[in-house]
Amino acid sequence: ERGPWAEMKHHPVHWKLSNVENFSRMKLKLVQNYNFSSHQDASDLRDNLGVHQAQPSSESLLLEVVKQVKVSDLEDDILELPEEDTAVSSNLDEKNEQSQKEKLILSEDCELITVIDVIPGRLEITTQHIYFFDGSIEKEEGVGFDFKWHLSQIREIHLRRYNLRRSALEIFLTDQTNYFLNFNKEVRNKVYSRILSLRSPNISGTRSPQELFKASGLMQKWVNREISNFDYLIQLNTMAGRTYNDLAQYPVFPWILRDYTSEELDLNNPAVFRDLSKPIGVVNEKNAKTVKEKYENFEDPLGIIDKFHYGTHYSNAAGVMHYLIRVEPFTTLHIQLQSGRFDCADRQFHSIPATWQALMDNPNDVKELIPEFFYFPEFLENQNGFNLGQLQISKEVVNDVVLPKWAHSPEDFIYKHRRALESEYVSAHLHEWIDLIFGYKQRGPAAVEALNVFYYCTYEGAVDLDALTDEKERKALEGMINNFGQTPCQLLKEPHPQRLSAEEVVQRLTKSDTSTLNLFQHLTELKSFFIEGISDGVPIVKAVVPRNQSRSFISQGSPEILVTASLNCIIGTHGWLPYDKNISNYFTFIRDTTVTNPKTQRNMSGPFAPGLEITSKLFAVSHDAKLLFSGGHWDNSIRVTSLTKGKLIGQHIRHMDIVTCLAIDYCGIHLISGSRDTTCMIWQIVHQGGVPVGLAPKPLQILYGHTDEVSSVGISTELDMAVSGSRDGTVIVRTIRKGQYVRTLRPPCESSLLLTVPNLAVSWEGHIVVHTSLEGKTT
Numbered sequence: 069e070r071g072p073w074a075e076m077k078h079h080p081v082h083w084k085l086s087n088v089e090n091f092s093r094m095k096l097k098l099v100q101n102y103n104f105s106s107h108q109d110a111s112d113l114r115d116n117l118g119v120h121q122a123q124p125s126s127e128s129l130l131l132e133v134v135k136q137v138k139v140s141d142l143e144d145d146i147l148e149l150p151e152e153d154t155a156v157s158s159n160l161d162e163k164n165e166q167s168q169k170e171k172l173i174l175s176e177d178c179e180l181i182t183v184i185d186v187i188p189g190r191l192e193i194t195t196q197h198i199y200f201f202d203g204s205i206e207k208e209e210g211v212g213f214d215f216k217w218h219l220s221q222i223r224e225i226h227l228r229r230y231n232l233r234r235s236a237l238e239i240f241l242t243d244q245t246n247y248f249l250n251f252n253k254e255v256r257n258k259v260y261s262r263i264l265s266l267r268s269p270n271i272s273g274t275r276s277p278q279e280l281f282k283a284s285g286l287m288q289k290w291v292n293r294e295i296s297n298f299d300y301l302i303q304l305n306t307m308a309g310r311t312y313n314d315l316a317q318y319p320v321f322p323w324i325l326r327d328y329t330s331e332e333l334d335l336n337n338p339a340v341f342r343d344l345s346k347p348i349g350v351v352n353e354k355n356a357k358t359v360k361e362k363y364e365n366f367e368d369p370l371g372i373i374d375k376f377h378y379g380t381h382y383s384n385a386a387g388v389m390h391y392l393i394r395v396e397p398f399t400t401l402h403i404q405l406q407s408g409r410f411d412c413a414d415r416q417f418h419s420i421p422a423t424w425q426a427l428m429d430n431p432n433d434v435k436e437l438i439p440e441f442f443y444f445p446e447f448l449e450n451q452n453g454f455n456l457g458q459l460q461i462s463k464e465v466v467n468d469v470v471l472p473k474w475a476h477s478p479e480d481f482i483y484k485h486r487r488a489l490e491s492e493y494v495s496a497h498l499h500e501w502i503d504l505i506f507g508y509k510q511r512g513p514a515a516v517e518a519l520n521v522f523y524y525c526t527y528e529g530a531v532d533l534d535a536l537t538d539e540k541e542r543k544a545l546e547g548m549i550n551n552f553g554q555t556p557c558q559l560l561k562e563p564h565p566q567r568l569s570a571e572e573v574v575q576r577l578t579k580s581d582t583s584t585l586n587l588f589q590h591l592t593e594l595k596s597f598f599i600e601g602i603s604d605g606v607p608i609v610k611a612v613v614p615r616n617q618s619r620s621f622i623s624q625g626s627p628e629i630l631v632t633a634s635l636n637c638i639i640g641t642h643g644w645l646p647y648d649k650n651i652s653n654y655f656t657f658i659r660d661t662t663v664t665n666p667k668t669q670r671n672m673s674g675p676f677a678p679g680l681e682i683t684s685k686l687f688a689v690s691h692d693a694k695l696l697f698s699g700g701h702w703d704n705s706i707r708v709t710s711l712t713k714g715k716l717i718g719q720h721i722r723h724m725d726i727v728t729c730l731a732i733d734y735c736g737i738h739l740i741s742g743s744r745d746t747t748c749m750i751w752q753i754v755h756q757g758g759v760p761v762g763l764a765p766k767p768l769q770i771l772y773g774h775t776d777e778v779s780s781v782g783i784s785t786e787l788d789m790a791v792s793g794s795r796d797g798t799v800i801v802r803t804i805r806k807g808q809y810v811r812t813l814r815p816p817c818e819s820s821l822l823l824t825v826p827n828l829a830v831s832w833e834g835h836i837v838v839h840t841s842l843e844g845k846t847t
């Protein structure tokens with residue numbers, strides 16, 4: 069598409085899940101799958117082998133081996149930081165950082181764990197960067213998992229388990245990527261404390277998940293309704309060791325509804341919701357008795373195996389693949405797990421109402437949900453056309469997932485299901501489910517009483533695999549336990565508080581003096597009660613409140629600067645004091661007086677191109693309000709102006725024609741420019757000591773494909789996505805890291821007049837909003 073031979077016959081395009089995620093940790097992006105397989109051989113194998121294949125009972129095998137590795141007393145994963153390491157951090161002053169030669173500090177063998185592969189390699193840490201060198205045999209020239217990050221890119225580091233050993237780390241970067249590295253058990257803590265000592269400012273070096281959870285203050289934020297139910301659950305999962313990089317420890321989300329048959333879903337009716345205070349296995353009262361009896365009658369003659377309510381688990385690798393079977397790479401993983409074929413159709417995930425019904429009827433099926441049920445409509449469609457077989461009795465072909473009656477499409481299901489998750493009922497009861505999965509009912513007497521005890525080797529620290537000396541036995545046990553499921557780390561040992569209701573929050577806010585009112589609860593009362601002249605009758609073309617870069621959404625600073633640019637190229641930086649009820653007019657605006665005083669005016673240097681309309685998309689401001697990037701100049705340059713000094717500090721001429729639009733991403737890492745020369749360029753914003761100081765001299769990517777002037781651009785670093793609209797009437801989506809073309813969107817148009825795309829925007833959840841206009845007509 070868009071290439072010289074675009075008119076030739078196209079092969080159908082196939083997609084697979086990309087590993088990028090947004091700030092709510094939603095993995096919503098599909099990328100083209102160039103190595104697509106329809107897995108027909110796996111379908112044939114399934115059909116020829118018939119259904120009646122006895123599954124070997126893994127449970128009895130498991131019981132045997134497990135006895136050799138049971139740990140008698142559990143201890144928390146606590147880090148004793150070695151003494152001498154504290155010395156390292158004090159010598160490394162930020163100021164010396166630039167002058168220092170890069171020195172190697174540590175080099176260790178490790179494995180990079182991804183959902184698909186385990187890549188052996190080597191991690192090297194220097195005074196400035198972290199490197200990973202892919203050591204796998206498969207690594208071809210230029211293809212591999214090598215990477216390098218600057219230490220300042222690290223946002224969080226978490227201690228992780230892998231194969232039930234406390235031997236891994238998960239590193240989260242500021243661009244929302246994350247890497248899961250597994251080490252030798254002895255080495256991990258050394259690596260962790262080294263990284264902490266080098267990069268202390270924004271990483272909290274906490275000892276255990278419980279302390280991390282306490283220190284984060286997330287619980288209070290959730291109780292006060294400052295973050296959504298989805299965001300809270302995904303953060304709890306992350307802190308409790310759940311990760312998208314390991315199917316055995318995949319994030320777990322609750323079933324929240326029990327009505328999958330009504331024509332309409334009424335979220336005001338409590339009867340449509342699942343009882344969140346009970347484990348999913350006993351939500352149906354009828355099952356409670358069986359489950360209780362199983363526990364009471366279980367007796368291990370050797371006294372090694374503890375009693376349990378369920379022999380299966382609410383989250384395991386097979387369950388994740390079960391839900392995601394229609395999306396690569398999970399289709400391939402499912403086939404590998406089933407030794408080369410698709411599982412029989414009756415056991416596949418083919419209908420949401422039927423899956424819920426099966427849970428209600430069968431006390432041994434205790435699968436909870438995965439986060440995808442709340443944001444990812446594509447997993448409910450068989451877009452790749454896999455042959456998933458047909459049901460035995462009805463002969464119905466398994467294709468797209470059958471939806472509840474109240475959902476008209478996969479998108480509609482996701483929208484309503486997410487609304488249900490954020491509803492008043494779930495807000496009022498979610499803490500009860502958190503108690504079961506992450507809290508005090510996870511183990512001990514409270515767990516017994518709640519009918520919430522699982523097979524003991526699913527609990528953290530319950531087995532020591534290294535007690536097995538026989539390599540083969542150990543590998544087999546690892547595999548079994550991995551497929552069996554693991555319980556998250558316990559974050560809380562006392563009951564979790566309930567969330568405030570929406571009314572309580574409003575009451576509380578009205579009482580307190582300092583808090584800002586929520587705009588959306590007072591829409592009817594909005595009025596402008598003061599108008600401030602900023603630039604003596606000269607139109608303002610750009611007004612922006614930069615987002616003070618807070619490192620993570622756990623701490624939000626209050627913005628206090630407004631940057632303006634006027635038609636006559638004068639720049640202003642105005643301020644205001646945060647809202648305070650005690651001040652008579654509620655609001656204090658501090659106007660920048662230099663704007664109207666000819667002596668002190670700060671000017672954007674250099675004239676704009678003649679005849680060019682000066683609009684807000686020619687300007688972008690860095691998140692700390694110190695730099696102004698501008699396009700539209702006569703010499704085709706992008707200029708960087710220091711807002712504090714009002715001086716030009718950079719001029720980048722790479723485009724062959726006038727720059728028509730600029731946009732900056734949410735992380736403050738990249739700037740994208742579009743030009744009349746029909747190309748876009750992605751630029752890296754250079755930081756020193758964490759502060760943006762300008763643009764890299766060369767663009768990171770040059771993006772081709774449009775046939776006319778580029779008129780609007782948008783960029784999302786965390787979703788690895790650059791979007792541009794053009795006077796040719798199309799919108800092109802590409803990737804940032806590799807600069808790859810993804811696809812063209814063609815906004816519909818009834819008229820034969822030329823369609824242009826004056827503006828576009830990209831949302832956090834990957835939605836693209838396009839504004840089109842007909843040439844010569846109004847919008």
